[in-house]
Amino acid sequence: MNYQWYPGHMTKAIRMMQENIKLVDIIIELTDARIPLSGRNPDIDELGKGKARLVLLNKTDMADPAVTKQWIEYFENKGVTVVDINSKQSKDIKTVKDKIVLACKDKIERDKKRGIKNRPIRAMVAGIPNVGKSTFINHLTGKSAAKTGNKPGVTKGKQWIMLGNNMQLLDTPGILWPKFEDQEVGLHLALIGSMNDENLDTGELAVELIKILNKDYESVITEKYAFSKSRVEEIIDKEGIPEGAAYLTAIAESRKCLLPGGKPDLQRAAGLIIDDFRNARLGRISIERP
Numbered sequence: 001m002n003y004q005w006y007p008g009h010m011t012k013a014i015r016m017m018q019e020n021i022k023l024v025d026i027i028i029e030l031t032d033a034r035i036p037l038s039g040r041n042p043d044i045d046e047l048g049k050g051k052a053r054l055v056l057l058n059k060t061d062m063a064d065p066a067v068t069k070q071w072i073e074y075f076e077n078k079g080v081t082v083v084d085i086n087s088k089q090s091k092d093i094k095t096v097k098d099k100i101v102l103a104c105k106d107k108i109e110r111d112k113k114r115g116i117k118n119r120p121i122r123a124m125v126a127g128i129p130n131v132g133k134s135t136f137i138n139h140l141t142g143k144s145a146a147k148t149g150n151k152p153g154v155t156k157g158k159q160w161i162m163l164g165n166n167m168q169l170l171d172t173p174g175i176l177w178p179k180f181e182d183q184e185v186g187l188h189l190a191l192i193g194s195m196n197d198e199n200l201d202t203g204e205l206a207v208e209l210i211k212i213l214n215k216d217y218e219s220v221i222t223e224k225y226a227f228s229k230s231r232v233e234e235i236i237d238k239e240g241i242p243e244g245a246a247y248l249t250a251i252a253e254s255r256k257c258l259l260p261g262g263k264p265d266l267q268r269a270a271g272l273i274i275d276d277f278r279n280a281r282l283g284r285i286s287i288e289r290p
């Protein structure tokens, strides 16, 4: 499968962000703690050159805590200011406010010298689709001004939101980039739900997910769907199908996803495991490690 999603609203969004960049003091970039590298859009990096920057590793409640710790070290070693958060938890993101102020201290000093008093800090909140930008803004400001939803492409235009009298946050639409140099990046974005599912082959995506899980989280699948590894071997022997399809068959059997006539419904099983992964029902899983 060729992973790609770059609809017109993203081209418009990046243009809007380029136009607004001169108004902001800092870029707050959200990435997904389960895929911290693939979750960073190079176009946002380019946009933010010369600006104060803050990277937030979001959705840490769904990621493997040990791996998240390694990522924090990784970014810190690269000199990137990074905070791990769960945007759904207001207490988590209170600390972010202090980090924003700290990252903007040069600007605050400059204002002071010029005799400008109380000009609010302006922050652009940017990142890939569905990473949690609008949720983060809502919890940080304690309002539900920004529209959120568990699918990519919810925010379509820009929206300024006030945080008290001293900070303004710009919510932006999630953006991907025109071409992934490495298709694995696209795969990872698709897995976490940052890409429109309509363009994706669920079966293929599930097979890739199964490979990743079996490599790094060995018994997660068999435990979750209550079958044994030997059942998978049996299916492979009997049906002569690849391992991924055999896993989907075992999941379908276990969850009674059957087609008329009683054959296992692999498509439904594929949808099931992807949905379970995206909703952290397989536990806390990190796809990428440093």
Ligand SMILES: Nc1nc2c(ncn2[C@@H]2O[C@H](COP(=O)(O)OP(=O)(O)OP(=O)(O)O)[C@@H](O)[C@H]2O)c(=O)[nH]1
Binding pocket: 058, 059, 060, 061, 062, 085, 086, 087, 088, 127, 128, 129, 130, 131, 132, 133, 134, 135, 136, 147, 148, 149, 150, 151, 152, 153, 154, 155, 156, 172, 173, 174, 175
């Ligand atoms: N578990 C968990 N879910 C989160 C977190 N942050 C956001 N979400 C969920 O992720 C989904 C997407 O959140 P949004 O805030 O709409 O994401 P967005 O980045 O604004 O998305 P677009 O506007 O489509 O680019 C929603 O279902 C949120 O509830 C988090 O830290 N943990």
Ligand SMILES: [Mg+2]
Binding pocket: 133, 134, 135, 147, 148, 154, 155, 172, 173, 174
């Ligand atoms: Mg949004």
